[in-house]
Amino acid sequence: MDTDLVVRAQRGDKGAYAIVATEIADRYLAVARRILRDIDLAEDATQQALLAIWQDLPQLRDPALFDAWSYRLLVRACYAEGRKERRWAPNLRLLPVDEPIAKDGLSSVIDRDQLEGGFRRLSIDHRAVVVLHHYLDLPLDRVATILGIPVGTAHSRLHHAMRGLRAALDADARPPVREVAR
Amino acid sequence: MSADRDMTRIVRSWLRTDEHESADRVLDHVLAQLNATPQRRSWWPARRITDMNNVVKLAIAAAAVVVVAIVGVNLLPAGGGVGGSGPAVSPSPSPSPSPSPSPSPTAAAFPPAGKLAAGARHSMIREGIPFSFSVPTSGWISNGDWGIDKSAGVGPDGAGFIFWGDTPVGVFADPCANSTSPPVGPSAADLAAAVASVPGTDLVSGPSDVTVGGYPAKQVVLTVREDVKCNASSFYLWYAPTPDLARYATELGSTIRVWIVDVNGTPVWIDGETYKGAGPEPGQEIQQIIDSIQFE
Numbered sequence: 465m466d467t468d469l470v471v472r473a474q475r476g477d478k479g480a481y482a483i484v485a486t487e488i489a490d491r492y493l494a495v496a497r498r499i500l501r502d503i504d505l506a507e508d509a510t511q512q513a514l515l516a517i518w519q520d521l522p523q524l525r526d527p528a529l530f531d532a533w534s535y536r537l538l539v540r541a542c543y544a545e546g547r548k549e550r551r552w553a554p555n556l557r558l559l560p561v562d563e564p565i566a567k568d569g570l571s572s573v574i575d576r577d578q579l580e581g582g583f584r585r586l587s588i589d590h591r592a593v594v595v596l597h598h599y600l601d602l603p604l605d606r607v608a609t610i611l612g613i614p615v616g617t618a619h620s621r622l623h624h625a626m627r628g629l630r631a632a633l634d635a636d637a638r639p640p641v642r643e644v645a646r
Numbered sequence: 647m648s649a650d651r652d653m654t655r656i657v658r659s660w661l662r663t664d665e666h667e668s669a670d671r672v673l674d675h676v677l678a679q680l681n682a683t684p685q686r687r688s689w690w691p692a693r694r695i696t697d698m699n700n701v702v703k704l705a706i707a708a709a710a711v712v713v714v715a716i717v718g719v720n721l722l723p724a725g726g727g728v729g730g731s732g733p734a735v736s737p738s739p740s741p742s743p744s745p746s747p748s749p750s751p752t753a754a755a756f757p758p759a760g761k762l763a764a765g766a767r768h769s770m771i772r773e774g775i776p777f778s779f780s781v782p783t784s785g786w787i788s789n790g791d792w793g794i795d796k797s798a799g800v801g802p803d804g805a806g807f808i809f810w811g812d813t814p815v816g817v818f819a820d821p822c823a824n825s826t827s828p829p830v831g832p833s834a835a836d837l838a839a840a841v842a843s844v845p846g847t848d849l850v851s852g853p854s855d856v857t858v859g860g861y862p863a864k865q866v867v868l869t870v871r872e873d874v875k876c877n878a879s880s881f882y883l884w885y886a887p888t889p890d891l892a893r894y895a896t897e898l899g900s901t902i903r904v905w906i907v908d909v910n911g912t913p914v915w916i917d918g919e920t921y922k923g924a925g926p927e928p929g930q931e932i933q934q935i936i937d938s939i940q941f942e
Contacts, residue, residue, distance in 0.1 A: 478680050485676055489669035498661055507672050514676040519686050579660045581879060598654065599661040630653050 470527040473518070481521070485514050492538050496545075498595045501584055505545040513541040535610045539592045546588040582632025590625040593618055756809070759790030767940075772809055775909050777859060780938040782931055796928065800897055800921050805928035807935065808893065810915040813837075813906075814884040817844045818892070822876035826885060834906040834913050838864035841904050844883055846874040850901065858916075859939040863907040870895045870902065897921050903932060909941060 472480035497506035596607045608618040757768040769778040795806035815829040830840045838853035852866035878895040885892040899922040907914040918932040
């Protein structure tokens, strides 16, 4: 992030902040969506975070730390939105029952479904570590800084989360799909 | 170690499969609110509570109590009291809404997303047939498309409904393996018989002959077994062909009640679900909603 823009925004320059926000918004929405697994909640979290960043920018002591600081506000907004997460409810699912499905393709569909289920069972704490590390490719010491936790805790959360996702894949292993008749 | 690398690769690949998100809408909202959103500046003198002497702390605490009391009094509804259990006073002078005894003359395809007012009539059209229903208590929420559920969510106090826009035509021969049985029907009796035989479920009752909104219907009640070989979201029960929609269990161990109403030869399918450990109330509310249905 351009430090000059951050400094100008800190001083109340709305034009400068508009440039900053435009530069980070898509990326922050992508991160929020991956943590929350819901586009509506992710949009709300991103909006809250972008406004919080603007409001609190004057209190950022070192503009060079803008990225880590602003990610922390984003994750905090995700926590808040995560508490509003939609309840499970009776549901329907679109089935590709009439389409021939290649075995590999089907397998990946099942994996995604199982990963989704496993990921949703993780706490926001654990999801944030997974997304920041495996989606943004941030090293764990940086992830720890962003989340304000010790590096050891970041390692522990990542380990726990990956173990949970692996368990989701293993537990949900099913026999291959077979159409009885149509 | 190799397995760890595989898992990392799978998770990284999965996180990157979603489509690119555009935050344009979010950005528009944020930029529109900047003028009305002042920045927070540290203009106040920094002070930690431990720096204060006890007299100052006591004074601040007393002031806080006064502020809370004043705010609290001002927030109390007129005529209300602390702990009052009466209904919230409407800020609008308009007369309070009273439940309409008859269905809306212009039925909507489904009640709009949001809370459903208890006692009021809520209209929808399923399979081209307009009808309405009411909910007995607050806390029921419409998803605006095909379902309503009790705000308690999944749990002993929760419940949910699916009002099918297109009536299911068959059930799953192997619910854990996504294997469908051939379509059955079109009579309500044929469909109900198929529902009563879905593998991995225990039949509680039915198919029974009942009436819904004055029309003959078949009712089946079943529970999803907890020892099936897949999780709830992979346990498919019945399907509709247009589009290829399938109902899956919300929770293993849940109880699903199905009504297939024969409205002059057209089957209308409604199913309601209660969850593990549910007492009688959620099921009673589901039955009350069914009993409230009026076809136009």
